[in-house]
Amino acid sequence: MRRWRRPLLMTAGLVFTTLGAIGVVMPLMPGTVFLILAAWCFSQSSPRFETWLLDHPRLGPHVRRWRDTGAISRRTKLVACGSMLASFALLAVTDAPPIALWVTGAGLLSAGAYVASRPEGPG
Numbered sequence: 034m035r036r037w038r039r040p041l042l043m044t045a046g047l048v049f050t051t052l053g054a055i056g057v058v059m060p061l062m063p064g065t066v067f068l069i070l071a072a073w074c075f076s077q078s079s080p081r082f083e084t085w086l087l088d089h090p091r092l093g094p095h096v097r098r099w100r101d102t103g104a105i106s107r108r109t110k111l112v113a114c115g116s117m118l119a120s121f122a123l124l125a126v127t128d129a130p131p132i133a134l135w136v137t138g139a140g141l142l143s144a145g146a147y148v149a150s151r152p153e154g155p156g
Contacts, residue, residue, distance in 0.1 A: 039078045046074030046082060054092060063113050065095045065105070072096045104154025113148050117141040 049071035056064020068086070075083035087093045098104055105113075121141050125134060 042074045042078035043082070046071045046078060049074060050086065050092070053095075057091065057095075063109070063116065065099070065109055066113075068092055068096050069099050072100075098154050102154055103151055105148060105151045106155060107153050110148055110151070110153070114145045117145050 049067045052062070053064045053067035053071055056062035056067055058064075072083055072086055075086060087097055118141075121138055124137055129137075
């Protein structure tokens, strides 16, 4: 498993970076979360890519702000919590079994509480 760890983390970092870049330009996709995950993956697999991401003029500030302060901008909090609420509402109108609703609801409520509890940073 050890020999697969670095390539898997590198691949995950590239996928998360792509999703994060899409999220920066798409209003309802949480790009910052993916960029933070990408930075962690790169910190474990490729310091060169981690440095590239942190120094990127458009993507880097989000990750650096998180690492420095753990802050999330108010707009990002609203988008994240609104997206979670919309996701749950969409699930609620399907034929999902009650256990799926309870588990998903508990997970989204926990994630939303965590996001809301973070300090607010600049936009």
